[in-house]
Amino acid sequence: MRATLSVAIATLLTAATIGAPADAAQRETRIPDKAIATAAQLRETALASDLGYRITESLTTEVGPRLAGSEADARAVAWAVAKLKELGFDKVWTEPVTFPKWERRSESAQVVGRNMQPLHLTALGGSPAGTVEAEVVRFADLAALEAAAPGSLAGKIAFIDYKMERARDGSGYGPGSRVRSRGPSAAIRAGASAYLMRSAGTDSHRNPHTGITRFDEGLTPIPSAALAVPDAEQLRRLLERGPVKVRLALDCGWDGTYTSQNVVGEIRGSKKPEEVVLIGGHLDSWDLGTGAIDDGAGVGLTMAAAKLIGDLKQHPARTIRVVAFSNEEQGLHGGKAYAAKYADQVVRHQIAAESDFGAGRIYAYSSSAPEHAKAADAQIAKVLEPLGIAYTPGQGGPGPDVGPSAQNGVAWARLAQDGTDYFDLHHTPDDTFDKIDPQALAQNVAAYAVFAYLAASADGDFGSQPASPPTGTK
Template sequence: MNKRILLAAAAALALPLPVLAQTAAPDPAALRDAALKDDVAWDITEGLTTEVGQRLAATEAEARAREWGAKKLKALGFQNVRIETFKMPLWVRGEEQAEVLGGSAQKLVIAALGNSGSTGPKGVEGEIVYFPTMADLQMAPEGSLKGKIAFVSHSMTATQDGSQYGAFGAARRSGPSTAASKGAIAILIRSIGTDYHRNPHTGVTNWPKDMKPIAAAALSVPDAEQLERLLKRGPVRMKLLITPEFKGEAESGNVIGEVPGSDPAAGIVVVGGHLDSWDLGTGAIDDASGVAITTAAAKRIMDAGQPRR
């Protein structure tokens, strides 16, 4: 992570907003310059990702993250710090293997998508049916994927502002349910991202209420392109072993800290980020840095004097 970028973001968020106007508002430039000189956001990000690490929602690791967060907010001077728990579905990762069969036999790197179904302990085998885009998958006839494994590329291209993530993320969010509705026994998608490394990108997928989830996984970008090249040479058959589990309801929660305003009738401003992360990394960007930046900005406002809201 680039520390300079993180500090710049914290500085931008630290500028006073109209809803936080005070009787004698501090100079915006002074707040910005002070934010660029402190390490509050960096320390939160580094501490959370180092001392807790990965923190999948509703697991023991996320519970530790909540305790860590409450302690940190108290140390920074926030008031009425507390943890409010709630129940949510718990999904946990299992084995993840993908293998091309036949004359070009080779292993490919995958990561199950959040809420993926399971192949069962013996795995599944099937012919790969390739769809260059989500639109191609959506146009596939009903029942045409029975007994087969869908592969959707829907290749994302790089943009400086990351704006394509939302549009190309449809392959992850709804691709699996679309493939299942057409009879597929499993689905592979190209990772939603543009980095050329063999670290597949996980993320959640969604299922209609009464649909049984099928196994759904992302290939790393190089592995997805390898599979495309193989398909240009002829039919491809693969074996997948993907064994996540749905564990029922488990406890998650919110960590809350307050900066009391001077005018209770003026309303409340709520700013938040998600404390949990996926289990395959420490979640430095998604979303430790987001939590850290907003916390550092709130502390900067708090230290400048009591806001109205």
């Protein structure tokens, strides 16, 4: 999950919408009364169903952690294909996604010297292997490290001790994730031999948070890791007492390339099967937990929502397409591959929505609907309202894997989940199935089923139009 990317994409798309010429002749999009009535019944059916919960349990139990490029990645793909077929989807297939393969083998750290003790940490995705024993220099935030003079940390370990703030919408993740993505390069420029950070998380447990990092072009990567929050605080207290030396040992790194798959399933439309409403989540996870909230729940709830639509006596006009995206965690590889493959089919995508922010209750709905589709958008919101979902037009942006398609011009919707506790678990060993509330997940299934069914039943479109140039083209 990358909240910062969603915000950036939303900003770009809003600017593009403002700058687009108005189409006064565009016919207003509306949803028929019959479809509204069916959606209300569908909502109640979904609320009473535990299907999304059972699918998520299946994935996290039978496959477990699903690090992109691992043996479990292939098993997850096979699981998703089999599950979609078992659920009775009309069409199921896979699409290749190739990316660099990163492996984690072992990791450890300890304070050495007078206050010798272990530290709980985890390598950041993309870190190279290496063993470094050196004095630690603490920085309060990313800006402080970026301001360090070149060479000033020669032979030292840089440590950013930034505390991420808790927020229902996940807005605290932006600054926290930048510490992870930009901190190592700043440390290298200052001459550091290794990099440590306080985990980008809001918990107080001894569970470090992993996540991908990047090294700027031309820099030689250094071992980079995240400390569990209590261990970061312990290191800070030790530093307040005087110089501290830490020994850091990471065995990890890149190992060639790997080809995984986006897994796609469809409930075919009754009148316009060539047009699709896209929903989904990402199939991969980090390797520390079992990827329940990130993003087993997203896969499970969207599969369930589409299955419940498929169980209706009359399918909606358009096709419901579920995509289990490959390798979101290390660079949106599945989302980018999908956007490139369907760059010439933007208009066939009625609208797209992705669940990748845990399994908390959905509290708000918004979309990129242009003026001619606002009435239909409000109709969707009205049917979502009994689920405790507020209509918040003009807010939010597309999910991370949907983002590249949105940049191509595909209309998007946001079903905002309550992420107050999300970053207590995100990218940690604690991201496990027992953390999911079945009632909250059923509410998510109901919301996605209502949204997808009504969008697929609308008379008119939600504004998907090709951008120029589309993502993935030259």
